[in-house]
Amino acid sequence: MLLVRELRTGGKLPVTTMLCPRQAPKHDLKALYRQRWQAELDLRCIKTTLGMETLSCRTPEMAMKELRVYLIAYNLVRGLMLRAALHAEIAPRSLSFKHTVQLWLAWRGTHRRMISNEVELLALVAQRRVGRRPGRTEPRAVKRRPKAYRLMTQPRAAAREQVRRYGHPQWVK
Structure with a gap:
């Protein structure tokens, strides 16, 4: 048997195994929940923005x-953001x-010789700010639907040859 504690806070009902209200007050648990949200946003940045889906x-x-490469790239971008924020x-x-x-991708592609002027890049990074979004929630749903094509289960050359011989397969709806 597992004992849990339910809290009503801000329209949400978090559940925790921290049973003692003196050791884990409601406002502390609410702050922990906000930190968890930041962690989920960070994971989304790694998966979606960097392409690690x-x-x-x-x-x-x-x-x-x-x-590891994705985590290194994430930390490099966060480091650039930190330098821009400090600046x-x-x-x-x-x-x-x-x-x-x-x-960074645009700067790297078009300003190869001007890369020593990092101050300009930091100023550009610091221009775009995100709004304050306390208590923001997002639906857990996939917006884009997968394509209705079959998976390629043979080498591309063999698949091309099959299309040349027999045409594209008819789809059954």
């Missing part, structure tokens, strides 16, 4: 390497992760 490798060792004297969490990634 599906790993492309096949072995567990390569999956770990790919995961502009604002909170790092107020800056847009996606905007920073897009700026």
Whole structure:
């Protein structure tokens, strides 16, 4: 048997195993819930903005390497955001992760010789701020639907040859 404590706070009903209200007051648990939300936003940045929704490798060792590369990239972007926030004297969490990634990619692609002028890049990163969103919730749903194509289960050359010979398969709805 597991004992839990339910709390009503801000229209939500968090459940915890921290049973003693003196050791874990309601306002502390509410602050923990907000920190958990920040962690979920960070994971979303890694998965969606950096493109790690599906790993492309096949072995567990390569999956770990790919995961490490994504985490390194995430930390590099967050480091750039921190430097921009310090330069502009604002909170790092107020800056847009996606905007920073897009700026870095554009900067890297078009300003290769001007990369020593980091101050301009930091000022551009600090321009785009996210709004204050206390208590924000998001639906747990997938907006985009998967494509209605079959998975490719043979080499591409063989699949092309099959389409050349027999045409595209008819879809049954």
